Amino acid sequence: MAKSTTFDQDQVLQNAMQVFWEKGYHATSMQDLVDATGLNRSSIYNSFGDKFNLFYQSVKYYQASQKSLVNKWLVKSEGPKEAIRLLFKGIISDITDQEKNNGCFLSNCTTEMANESHEVRQLLDDNRQNMEQLFLDLIHEAQDLGQIKANENAEQLAAYYFSSLQGLRLVGMLNPDRAYLNGIIDKILC
Amino acid sequence: MAKSTTFDQDQVLQNAMQVFWEKGYHATSMQDLVDATGLNRSSIYNSFGDKFNLFYQSVKYYQASQKSLVNKWLVKSEGPKEAIRLLFKGIISDITDQEKNNGCFLSNCTTEMANESHEVRQLLDDNRQNMEQLFLDLIHEAQDLGQIKANENAEQLAAYYFSSLQGLRLVGMLNPDRAYLNGIIDKILC
Numbered sequence A, B: 001m002a003k004s005t006t007f008d009q010d011q012v013l014q015n016a017m018q019v020f021w022e023k024g025y026h027a028t029s030m031q032d033l034v035d036a037t038g039l040n041r042s043s044i045y046n047s048f049g050d051k052f053n054l055f056y057q058s059v060k061y062y063q064a065s066q067k068s069l070v071n072k073w074l075v076k077s078e079g080p081k082e083a084i085r086l087l088f089k090g091i092i093s094d095i096t097d098q099e100k101n102n103g104c105f106l107s108n109c110t111t112e113m114a115n116e117s118h119e120v121r122q123l124l125d126d127n128r129q130n131m132e133q134l135f136l137d138l139i140h141e142a143q144d145l146g147q148i149k150a151n152e153n154a155e156q157l158a159a160y161y162f163s164s165l166q167g168l169r170l171v172g173m174l175n176p177d178r179a180y181l182n183g184i185i186d187k188i189l190c
Helices: A009-023 A030-037 A041-048 A051-074 A080-097 A105-113 A118-144 A154-174 A178-188 B009-023 B030-037 B041-048 B051-074 B080-097 B105-113 B118-144 B154-174 B178-189
Strands: none
Touching (some): A009 A051, A009 A105, A030 A041, A030 A051, A041 A051, A051 A080, A051 A105, A080 A154, A105 A118, A105 A154, A105 B105, A105 B154, A118 A154, A118 B154, A154 A178, A154 B105, A154 B118, A154 B154, A178 B154, B009 B030, B009 B105, B030 B041, B030 B051, B041 B051, B051 B105, B051 B118, B080 B118, B080 B154, B105 B118, B105 B154, B154 B178
């Protein structure tokens, strides 16, 4: 009989994610993970394989939580163009509300791990494509409603929005000032 | 009498920078630095203090080399608006010409170190302000020449350009495709 899992897997992933997010993959030690999750080393190894796999699962956990957050912002919108604006405004709140200004875990993973791990790179590039598809759907809807010009190249615009989000995340780590970031958004969306 | 330094300090910093750039601060071991620089550990400690200080000097070395690169691009321009375009185009070449697609060392440092080291954060934020000032000077010049509207908020536009550069650097790590990146630049500058 397989040994039963007696801990809350979501809670463990959330706690592990917080450490990886704050410190990065390489600077996180197994002891940090033991301290954060309350599990001992053998439980971590038994349940998640190794440090890398726990990291990978933590990135996926973060990605899912960001998706929920984005959906929460989008549901408030009164149309596709407004949805795009709310998404950018949501990112600013996400930056300025953070206690520790750790940036975006996915952006941090890009610079630390995209070149080191094919698996992580694939996950991050899938996320890029999903986000660009989300923008693309909103842009097409906005074009149908006449809110964005019909001759605008929607694919290019979607890629530009994703790139702009990444830029905001990075400058937000250096200057998490709401007025400064709002000024950038005004230019992104003009 | 102080022991004479018998190595080329610039070459050592360049070699150390390559390792830190590729692996990040935490994943770089003293052995990696010994291998890359050809110095033994005691020479590194005697000349650069410790791993952190060698990292810090490497970041400054990269920053200076990027400044030279930017100046090289700008000198080719036939006016301030063209200069801004050349700067973005230069970044694309810098991304697509890289053998290993390590991204921008300064962007990588932002996500890894801005929250961990006050000194590194200060260096990165100074770089942000310098780059925004460079954009601001070009924007003002372009406004005087009627190439950019006079009622455009120049500070906001400069911050937007810097943020956009950061975004390009990040997406360039996931999708270093020239046509994709050129499409984003068309939207940034339109």
